[in-house]
Amino acid sequence: MKLLIVEDEPSMQNSISAYFSKSGHVCEIAATQKNAEERIQLYHYDCIILDISLPDGNGLRILEQVKKKKLKTGVIILSAKNSLDDKVEGLTLGADDYLAKPFHFTELNARVTAIVRRLNFQGNNQIEIGNIRFDLEAQKVFIQEKELILKKKEYELLLFFVSNTDRVVSKSSLAEHIWGDNSDRTDSFDFLYSQIKNLRKRLNEYQSDYNIQAIYGLGYKLVQE
Amino acid sequence: MKLLNLTTRYFLTLIFILLIVWCAVIYFSMRTTIYMETDEYLSFRENEILLELKENPIAIDDHFQYNGDFKIKSLSEKEYTQFIHKHKNGEFKDVKEFIASEGEEESFRLRRSVFKLENKYYQITILTTLTKSEDILFTILIDIFIFSIAFFTLVFVLNKLILRHLWKPFYETLAKIKQYKLDTESNVNFEPSRITEFKELNESIGALIQNNLSVYQQQKHFIENASHEMQTPVGIIQSKLELLMEEPNLNKEQALLIDDINEQIDRLSRLNKTLLLLSKIENNQFPENNLVDITALFVKCCDNFKELLEFKNITLQMIDLDKLSVNMNRDLAEILFSNLIKNAINHNHSNGSILATIKDRTLTLSNTGDPISFDPQLLFERFNKKSDNPQSNGLGLSIVKKICTLYHYNISYTYTSPEHTLSILF
Numbered sequence: 201m202k203l204l205i206v207e208d209e210p211s212m213q214n215s216i217s218a219y220f221s222k223s224g225h226v227c228e229i230a231a232t233q234k235n236a237e238e239r240i241q242l243y244h245y246d247c248i249i250l251d252i253s254l255p256d257g258n259g260l261r262i263l264e265q266v267k268k269k270k271l272k273t274g275v276i277i278l279s280a281k282n283s284l285d286d287k288v289e290g291l292t293l294g295a296d297d298y299l300a301k302p303f304h305f306t307e308l309n310a311r312v313t314a315i316v317r318r319l320n321f322q323g324n325n326q327i328e329i330g331n332i333r334f335d336l337e338a339q340k341v342f343i344q345e346k347e348l349i350l351k352k353k354e355y356e357l358l359l360f361f362v363s364n365t366d367r368v369v370s371k372s373s374l375a376e377h378i379w380g381d382n383s384d385r386t387d388s389f390d391f392l393y394s395q396i397k398n399l400r401k402r403l404n405e406y407q408s409d410y411n412i413q414a415i416y417g418l419g420y421k422l423v424q425e
Numbered sequence: 426m427k428l429l430n431l432t433t434r435y436f437l438t439l440i441f442i443l444l445i446v447w448c449a450v451i452y453f454s455m456r457t458t459i460y461m462e463t464d465e466y467l468s469f470r471e472n473e474i475l476l477e478l479k480e481n482p483i484a485i486d487d488h489f490q491y492n493g494d495f496k497i498k499s500l501s502e503k504e505y506t507q508f509i510h511k512h513k514n515g516e517f518k519d520v521k522e523f524i525a526s527e528g529e530e531e532s533f534r535l536r537r538s539v540f541k542l543e544n545k546y547y548q549i550t551i552l553t554t555l556t557k558s559e560d561i562l563f564t565i566l567i568d569i570f571i572f573s574i575a576f577f578t579l580v581f582v583l584n585k586l587i588l589r590h591l592w593k594p595f596y597e598t599l600a601k602i603k604q605y606k607l608d609t610e611s612n613v614n615f616e617p618s619r620i621t622e623f624k625e626l627n628e629s630i631g632a633l634i635q636n637n638l639s640v641y642q643q644q645k646h647f648i649e650n651a652s653h654e655m656q657t658p659v660g661i662i663q664s665k666l667e668l669l670m671e672e673p674n675l676n677k678e679q680a681l682l683i684d685d686i687n688e689q690i691d692r693l694s695r696l697n698k699t700l701l702l703l704s705k706i707e708n709n710q711f712p713e714n715n716l717v718d719i720t721a722l723f724v725k726c727c728d729n730f731k732e733l734l735e736f737k738n739i740t741l742q743m744i745d746l747d748k749l750s751v752n753m754n755r756d757l758a759e760i761l762f763s764n765l766i767k768n769a770i771n772h773n774h775s776n777g778s779i780l781a782t783i784k785d786r787t788l789t790l791s792n793t794g795d796p797i798s799f800d801p802q803l804l805f806e807r808f809n810k811k812s813d814n815p816q817s818n819g820l821g822l823s824i825v826k827k828i829c830t831l832y833h834y835n836i837s838y839t840y841t842s843p844e845h846t847l848s849i850l851f
Contacts, residue, residue: 209661212664215667216664219667222671302664352731370691371684376691376695391733395736415675417684418675418680
């Protein structure tokens with residue numbers, strides 16, 4: 201996967217690039233609108249991670265360029281403004297997703313993966329990992345072609361883990377993924393703990409190739425068994 | 426007590442006292458004048474009579490009875506001496522006498538003195554009626570009285586009218602200040618006044634409001650800007666931490682340290698996002714309003730908490746869900762409901778229950794739970810964090826309140842053991 205990171209904060213550029221490079225993706229960086237526009241003229245990217253507040257202009261103009269040229273490139277908008285105007289405008293202009301800063305990498309990773317998947321496998325909304333198969337359309341999970349019946353939140357959790365295979369998924373990023381930004385998060389960790397415990401049990405029962413491993417108190421990781 | 430009434434009251438009391446004093450002064454001064462005039466007349470008459478008697482001493486005998494206005498009586502020497510001794514210059518006296526022709530008593534002024542004529546002693550008494558003078562005095566007093574009452578009434582009415590007219594700008598200003606709310610951020614326009622004091626008052630209040638308004642706006646934008654500026658460093662710290670988590674050779678101690686930091690950064694990040702959201706609601710940055718199906722959205726939000734409710738063993742009952750659609754921002758409606766439901770779950774106990782109804786444009790959410798230990802007035806205040814739950818940032822209900830304030834929805838809280846009830850009237 202080839203990614204273009206449009207971000208003016210050097211520290212943030214490095215982090216995003218380091219995170220995605222680790223799983224073998226190619227990351228290129230543009231710090232200005234001009235530079236980003238030059239790059240999308242010359243190269244093809246699977247996904248652009250676009251910070252819309254740039255020193256030389258609004259990142260939404262880059263999104264307009266992508267759409268005008270009908271490039272087969274996904275765009276996810278990052279915004280520090282957390283402003284719904286940006287979100288609405290971005291999505292109207294054709295961005296694939298929107299994420300407010302600060303975000304969790306696992307969340308960004310899951311979203312970027314989902315965007316790229318949608319672009320590349322049109323019509324076939326399936327994810328396969330080991331003997332686990334997700335039917336994204338029907339929101340169903342099969343293990344060895346046997347359906348694993350999950351509650352809504354359990355399904356969301358498992359999909360999030362699958363999108364972040366071999367990554368450490370922190371408890372807070374799980375909670376945020378499940379509950380969103382704008383609600384108080386009391387008791388979430390107890391709840392998450394019980395949900396994950398249940399998921400692990402079910403995956404074991406179904407003899408899944410992958411299961412969730414606890415990383416000390418830090419978080420969890422979906423690993424091959 | 427209104428200033429106008431108080432002023433009128435003081436004014437009238439003063440006038441009343443003055444009028445009484447004035448009446449008394451006039452009465453006594455006129456009376457004195459009348460007596461002086463009468464006595465002067467009596468003395469003049471006495472001289473006239475005595476002069477006449479000296480010329481014609483024989484006539485004296487004819488006057489032993491009242492003849493005309495005077496009477497002469499002969500005295501012994503002893504009586505004469507006694508009278509002189511007592512009244513050196515004769516005496517004046519008020520008497521009342523019954524007048525048969527009038528059928529009533531009338532007042533008279535009497536002059537009595539003694540004199541010696543051809544070695545005989547006499548006493549002369551002269552009478553003159555006072556009735557006429559008294560009538561005049563009485564008429565004058567009545568006139569004064571009528572005039573006073575008229576004056577009194579006139580002052581009362583004029584005072585009211587004039588004062589009301591004079592104080593009108595003041596009351597207009599007062600009404601405007603009463604209606605003014607800082608958070609509407611509107612300016613107050615006062616009517617121009619010719620009166621210096623009121624002009625100054627209006628100018629001062631205008632300046633005060635302007636000052637407060639700018640401080641208030643600065644304050645509002647400060648929170649927004651501060652939260653903004655904090656987003657980037659918090660985001661960077663969070664991202665570096667996540668990279669650190671990915672390190673393959675972490676030992677348990679390091680992992681726990683990272684977890685602690687991560688938890689705090691997460692709290693900070695959420696707090697920041699919430700403050701930013703509050704600022705944005707306050708600054709009315711959610712202009713896009715659509716017709717939102719409140720009932721459907723509420724059910725959808727409840728559904729999102731299904732597993733959490735199960736986990737905490739709380740039953741959620743929805744009865745009487747009337748159809749209700751309201752013009753508002755959809756995202757805010759969702760945030761509103763999520764926070765309401767979350768609050769009802771958080772402050773519940775296990776095996777508790779939540780009851781939701783939508784009726785008469787009112788959404789009511791009741792939940793079981795321990796009574797709150799603080800003033801319910803503070804329930805919607807920011808950071809009123811009385812619960813010991815470290816995960817709660819104490820901003821949930823203040824978001825609810827802010828959204829309600831933005832759309833002028835009426836929100837109320839009641840507690841009837843064992844249930845807390847929050848109602849929102851859309």
